[in-house]
Amino acid sequence: MRSFRAFLLKEFYHIFRDRRTAAILFGMPLIQLLLFGFAIRNEIEEVKLGIYDQSHDVVTKEITDKLVSSGYFLVTQALHTQAEIERAFSVGTITEAIVFEPGFAARLQREGKADVQVITDGSNPNVSRIITGYTASVLREYRNDSAKMAAGGVVGVEAVPLMMFNPALKSVYLFVPGLMALILMLVSALMTSISITREKETGTMELLLVSSLRPVQIIVGKVVPYLLLSFVNVVTVVALASLVFGVPCRGSLLLLMLESLLFITTALSLGIFISSITSSQQVAMMISLAGLLLPTILLSGFIFPVASMPLPLRLISNLIPAKWYLIIVRGIMLKGTTFSYIWKESLILLMMTLTLIAASIKKFSVRLQ
Amino acid sequence: MSETVIHTEKLSKRFGDFVAVDALSFSVRGGEIFGFLGANGAGKTTAIRMLTGLLAPTSGSATVAGFDLYTSSEQIKRNIGYMSQRFSLYDDLTVRENIRFFAGIYGLSGKVIKEKTSSLLETLGLVEVADARLASLPLGWKQKLAFSVAILHEPKIVFLDEPTGGVDPVTRRRFWDMIYEASERGLTIFVTTHYMDEAEYCDRLCIMVNGRAAVLDTPEAMKRHYGAESMNEVFLHLARGKQAE
Numbered sequence: 001m002r003s004f005r006a007f008l009l010k011e012f013y014h015i016f017r018d019r020r021t022a023a024i025l026f027g028m029p030l031i032q033l034l035l036f037g038f039a040i041r042n043e044i045e046e047v048k049l050g051i052y053d054q055s056h057d058v059v060t061k062e063i064t065d066k067l068v069s070s071g072y073f074l075v076t077q078a079l080h081t082q083a084e085i086e087r088a089f090s091v092g093t094i095t096e097a098i099v100f101e102p103g104f105a106a107r108l109q110r111e112g113k114a115d116v117q118v119i120t121d122g123s124n125p126n127v128s129r130i131i132t133g134y135t136a137s138v139l140r141e142y143r144n145d146s147a148k149m150a151a152g153g154v155v156g157v158e159a160v161p162l163m164m165f166n167p168a169l170k171s172v173y174l175f176v177p178g179l180m181a182l183i184l185m186l187v188s189a190l191m192t193s194i195s196i197t198r199e200k201e202t203g204t205m206e207l208l209l210v211s212s213l214r215p216v217q218i219i220v221g222k223v224v225p226y227l228l229l230s231f232v233n234v235v236t237v238v239a240l241a242s243l244v245f246g247v248p249c250r251g252s253l254l255l256l257m258l259e260s261l262l263f264i265t266t267a268l269s270l271g272i273f274i275s276s277i278t279s280s281q282q283v284a285m286m287i288s289l290a291g292l293l294l295p296t297i298l299l300s301g302f303i304f305p306v307a308s309m310p311l312p313l314r315l316i317s318n319l320i321p322a323k324w325y326l327i328i329v330r331g332i333m334l335k336g337t338t339f340s341y342i343w344k345e346s347l348i349l350l351m352m353t354l355t356l357i358a359a360s361i362k363k364f365s366v367r368l369q
Numbered sequence: 370m371s372e373t374v375i376h377t378e379k380l381s382k383r384f385g386d387f388v389a390v391d392a393l394s395f396s397v398r399g400g401e402i403f404g405f406l407g408a409n410g411a412g413k414t415t416a417i418r419m420l421t422g423l424l425a426p427t428s429g430s431a432t433v434a435g436f437d438l439y440t441s442s443e444q445i446k447r448n449i450g451y452m453s454q455r456f457s458l459y460d461d462l463t464v465r466e467n468i469r470f471f472a473g474i475y476g477l478s479g480k481v482i483k484e485k486t487s488s489l490l491e492t493l494g495l496v497e498v499a500d501a502r503l504a505s506l507p508l509g510w511k512q513k514l515a516f517s518v519a520i521l522h523e524p525k526i527v528f529l530d531e532p533t534g535g536v537d538p539v540t541r542r543r544f545w546d547m548i549y550e551a552s553e554r555g556l557t558i559f560v561t562t563h564y565m566d567e568a569e570y571c572d573r574l575c576i577m578v579n580g581r582a583a584v585l586d587t588p589e590a591m592k593r594h595y596g597a598e599s600m601n602e603v604f605l606h607l608a609r610g611k612q613a614e
Contacts, residue, residue: 006473010462017461203457210421210451211474212443 003213007221014195015225025191029183029233030240036175037245047072047131050094052079055104063116066142067098072134089121096120096131165250165334176241177329178302180234181322184260185267185296187230190288192271196222197284200275223268230267234260238333250336259332259346263325266349269356270321276363296322324348374399374526374557375420380429382415389415391580392429397559397573399525402552404571405561406600408608412580413561414454417530420559421451434525447476450527454534456515460504464495467503468518475522489517509540516547520556527551529560533567545570565601574600576607583607 016022049067053060067073077093079085088094099117101107108114118135120128166173196219199205208218234257241247249256270292278284297303299313300322306314317323324345331337339346375397382390390412397403407413418424420433422442431438434448458467468489472482490496493513498506506514512532520527529548533541545567552558560571568574568588575585584591584607588600597603 002478003474003476006470009473010459010466010470013462013466014459202460203453203455204459206418206421206423206453207451207457207471208474209423210446210449211471212446212476213474 003211004217004221007208007213007217008224011195011221011225015229021191025187025229025233028186029179029237032179032183033176033237033240034244036179037172037241044127044130044134045072046074047096047134048076048094049073050077050079050085050088050097051075052082052085052097052099054102055100057103057105059105059108059114060100063100063139063142064098067135067138070134070138072131085119089119094121095127096135098135170245170247172241172245173247173334175302176237176245176247177326177333178297178300178322180237180260180329181263181300181302181325182293182296183233183237184230184264184325185270185292185322186288187233188226188264188267189271189274189292190285192222192226192268193274193278193284193288194281195226196272196275197279197281200279201281219272223272226268226271227261227264230264231257231261234264247333249333251332251338255339256329256332259325259328259342262346262349262353263321263328266321266325266353266356269353269360273356273360273363276360295320299323301326321349321352372399373397374435375403375431375433375559377420377431378429380416380419380431381427382412382419382424383427388580390419390426393582394429395575395582395585397526397557399557400552400555401572402548402558402560402570404568404574405559405577406563406565406568406574406604407561407577408563411577413577414530415580416577417528417559417561421449421528422446447522448525450519450522450524452515452519452527452529452532454531456508456512456532458503458511458515458518461502463500463502464506464514465490465499467514468521471518472521477522485521489521493517509536509543512536512540512544513547516544520551524556526557526559529558531561531563533562533564541567565599565604568600568604576604578607 014021015025051064053064064075068075073096077088079088079097085097085099088097097117097119099119101115101117104114104116116139118132120132122128196205199208205218209215213221238249238253238256242249271288274284274287274291278287295316299306299309299317300320301317302322306317306323309317328342328345328349331342373396375395377396378394379392380390380394381388381392393412393416405413405416415424419426419438420431422438422445426438433445436442436444436448438445459470462470465486468486469482472485477485490499493510495510495514503511503514516527516529516532519529533544536544541564548558548560548570560567562568571588573585573587574591576583576591586594591603592598592600595603595606597606
């Protein structure tokens with residue numbers, strides 16, 4: 001026990017002595033959360049709009065006003081010819097152009113319909129898609145309003161969408177759980193695998209093994225500091241997400257913390273496994289970064305939904321621990337899910353952890369022979 | 370020169386088809402400086418790793434400090450010290466922290482650690498740099514510290530795996546003074562080296578060639594037997610002889 005205490009103390013020295021490590025450990029969650037929260041958003045504000053109004057009547061004026069008053073659009077240019085539209089797009093003064101046909105109001109009056117052309121800058125497909133959607137919804141609303149006034153009732157079928165759990169569709173709701181998975185994976189797996197392989201590289205591992213420390217104590221001693229630090233990170237991220245971005249935790253906070261501990265353990269055992277198959281820090285870092293970081297971002301459903309992936313990738317995604325943790329965290333934080341609905345995901349994480357530990361032990365004993 | 374502290378009987382280690390150590394049998398007596406000599410890849414490090422419990426032997430038997438290698442590895446650990454080829458200590462810890470750490474993992478109590486730390490800093494003349502990071506120290510000092518730390522828990526035997534690699538001759542000579550001192554206090558030293566001048570400092574020598582113990586005797590007896598001036602000649606004679614076979 002005495003030797004274990006000395007070992008644990010040394011591990012904390014390593015972490016806090018190296019300013020870079022400490023900065024990465026504690027700065028990364030903060031910076032990433034703020035970056036993801038503020039910089040990466042799907043909402044678009046102030047669409048630069050060009051209007052080519054060939055009609056100049058009451059209706060086109062009303063529609064334009066409605067677009068501007070929605071708060072998403074800013075009319076930056078009045079256009080007068082077709083050629084002017086193209087120029088404005090290539091110069092970049094507008095990202096969307098709206099063209100009203102000549103005699104718009106008159107045709108609407110006469111035939112009950114008139115044409116509006118919506119042109120967007122397709123060089124950024126995501127943005128175009130979103131602003132086309134905005135524009136269409138404003139136009140639809142205008143049509144419904146005027147129909148109501150004319151006929152005294154709603155005409156046809158109207159879809160009223162409601163986004164459950166995230167009515168404002170805030171993207172930070174999407175990123176916080178993913179970010180937790182990413183940070184925990186990095187801190188736990190990367191840092192443990194590097195810290196164990198460093199001892200192998202410098203030859204100090206031999207000294208440890210010759211001392212009265214048991215191998216199990218060495219592993220536990222390596223894992224405990226990162227377990228604590230990762231847990232501090234979970235608390236930081238959840239607190240920041242709630243204070244700065246207003247992301248709620250609708251379910252049990254205790255359950256969230258317990259599930260996070262489970263995921264941290266999975267990541268730690270992954271780190272141990274990596275260090276058991278390699279003996280250099282460089283290789284351990286490469287495996288952790290290429291083998292963990294990218295899949296955690298790309299295949300876990302953090303950014304791209306798993307359901308829209310091709311079958312082979314969907315199958316691979318099942319092997320990514322972060323995928324299951326994401327389901328759990330989104331469930332608890334955003335939907336207020338209780339344990340009875342996420343026990344399967346928890347069980348999968350537990351099985352992964354046990355498998356990794358068993359594999360590491362096997363690998364370790366093979367080495368000793 | 371009393372009881373036997375290390376005894377091996379046909380100790381072997383195979384890695385697949387490669388035989389790193391081949392039926393090694395020898396005894397080391399308490400208090401002697403026992404040298405293990407051989408070219409790189411002759412099996413010295415493999416042998417030392419087996420005796421310290423880092424590597425399980427493929428076959429054969431051995432006792433270290435009176436305990437069986439297979440069944441009592443924990444007791445063996447408590448009675449041996451080990452210093453590896455690279456004087457491995459922690460560069461990002463201070464001198465004092467390194468001493469405390471190694472004393473700690475050998476299970477010494479807080480009070481003993483405190484006493485040992487200050488007396489060791491005193492004897493090594495490291496009081497002034499006690500709180501400096503180890504990385505800032507010259508190699509020779511690290512070497513001395515690594516040795517002192519390896520015997521801090523007062524083991525019966527200390528294993529030194531090429532303890533003088535990459536160090537200048539003067540520092541090497543000083544290091545051997547430390548070894549003599551420790552030996553006079555009754556510590557058994559098991560040392561591997563490929564420096565022939567160091568071989569002369571040992572009480573008895575085992576020269577390894579291709580995983581086998583080619584000869585085991587005192588340096589004087591070896592020189593007499595082969596009619597050689599120095600250990601270098603003895604070694605070349607043995608190594609050439611093996612190649613010619």
